[in-house]
Amino acid sequence: MQVKVIGAGFSGLVTAYYLVKAGCKVQVVEKSARVGGLIRTLQTPNGPVETAANGIRNSVRLEAMCADIGVPLQSTRRAARARFIFRGRPRRFPLGIPDVLEMGLRFAASATSLRPRPLETISDWGRRVVGEGATDFFLAPVLGGIYAGDPDRLSASLVFGQAVLPDHLQTTRPARPKLHGTVAPPNGMQQLVDGLCDYLDRAGVESVLNHEAKIAAGEPAVVCTSARGAAECLADVAPQLSESLRQVEMMPVVTATCQYDPAAAKLKGFGCLFPRSEGFRARGVLFNECIFAGRGPAHSETWIFGGALDRSIVELSDQELMQLIATERERLYGEHHEAIGIHLTSRPQALPHYSIDLERILTKLPAPPANVALAGNYLGRIGLAKLIERAAFVAKEFPKTL
Ligand SMILES: Cc1cc2nc3c(=O)[nH]c(=O)nc-3n(C[C@H](O)[C@H](O)[C@H](O)COP(=O)(O)OP(=O)(O)OC[C@H]3O[C@@H](n4cnc5c(N)ncnc54)[C@H](O)[C@@H]3O)c2cc1C
Incomplete structure (x- = not known):
């Protein structure tokens, strides 16, 4: 059975990898002239430059995949353990004694309801559970750094992985390997993209570049694009789903x-x-x-x-x-x-934007037609380690439904 993977960003390449492992014949179709999507490493005389992700949280699946495709991984240096937040000056611990006291009191008071409520924002969750100082000078900057979102709109349920999503968006949680923390290939993230491409080439996967894919009725396809890209692809075969995805900010x-x-x-x-x-x-x-x-x-x-x-x-x-x-x-x-x-x-x-609007959209997202599955960074998990889990889950479950 041939499955079309639409989009050759990280999600698409990893989905193609797991589909090959599951015994499927795979074709990868990419709209642009290059693979990797957001990820790219430029080699300059002064050192490598990443255009998006600079690392990936290590997991059992990542380690196994990299060992299989022959891409080495290195962990972060000792010096990287120091992380700073600016409060008047760069500080390793940006909270004052009043912030810590408030955090302790609030945490104790909400010990039974740490779980985010549906449609609760990070600002509201933070003020309820850890207090204002810890929210403004720790939670909001840290989550802002990962999600680039507005704390007054970021969804606590999505960020903490607690949102109740429909069955067709299910996935697995990354299992923690012995070497935990952030890792990257020695030459940068492009090395992972290149390793996946080489593996797919050797496995006989056909790659088509410069082609904006559409889905024909009944054709098995995994849509691995951004939400906007998915909305375009699905406009004819799943208009309601397409309309919901178009609303993703x-x-x-x-x-x-x-x-x-x-x-x-x-x-x-x-x-x-x-x-x-x-x-x-x-x-x-x-x-x-x-x-x-x-x-x-x-x-x-x-x-x-x-x-x-x-x-x-x-x-x-x-x-x-x-x-x-x-x-x-x-x-x-x-x-x-x-x-x-x-x-x-x-x-x-x-x-x-991992906002409460995205939470609203995802919790009610119509299922795609039986011949289509979705993967990508707008489906409740933004980090690469979680994109790998979703890709592996789709590659295992989707062929069974065809
Ligand atoms: C600045 C920045 C820093 C980041 N840092 C990290 C980090 O350190 N660690 C981490 O885990 N994550 C990080 N991320 C997030 C991570 O890089 C992304 O979530 C991930 O790369 C998204 O991959 P993707 O394949 O889902 O999407 P994309 O990379 O957007 O790929 C989608 C692909 O689909 C193609 N496409 C779209 N429509 C069609 C169509 N109709 N037909 C064919 N192809 C189509 C596009 O051209 C594109 O190549 C960062 C992101 C940014 C922007």
């Missing part, structure tokens, strides 16, 4: 990887997050060569902007963006350094 993200002389490395750690009230426009900055070995020779920082609360970031010119980074960086370190390389990636529709 997408958010812009701009990343700037800036390379400096190694002496410009002023903080050692994973990175620093900026709570909204601190007046930075950046949501956070990553210290790349502290996270994984081999990311030099330059000191490399990735500044992350945009999300639900800063849609106009994509309107800035490259010059304006570089000026903004110089100003915010000077505020972070109290001194100026000249970048020796800057690589900007601007995406007006980078990520789905």
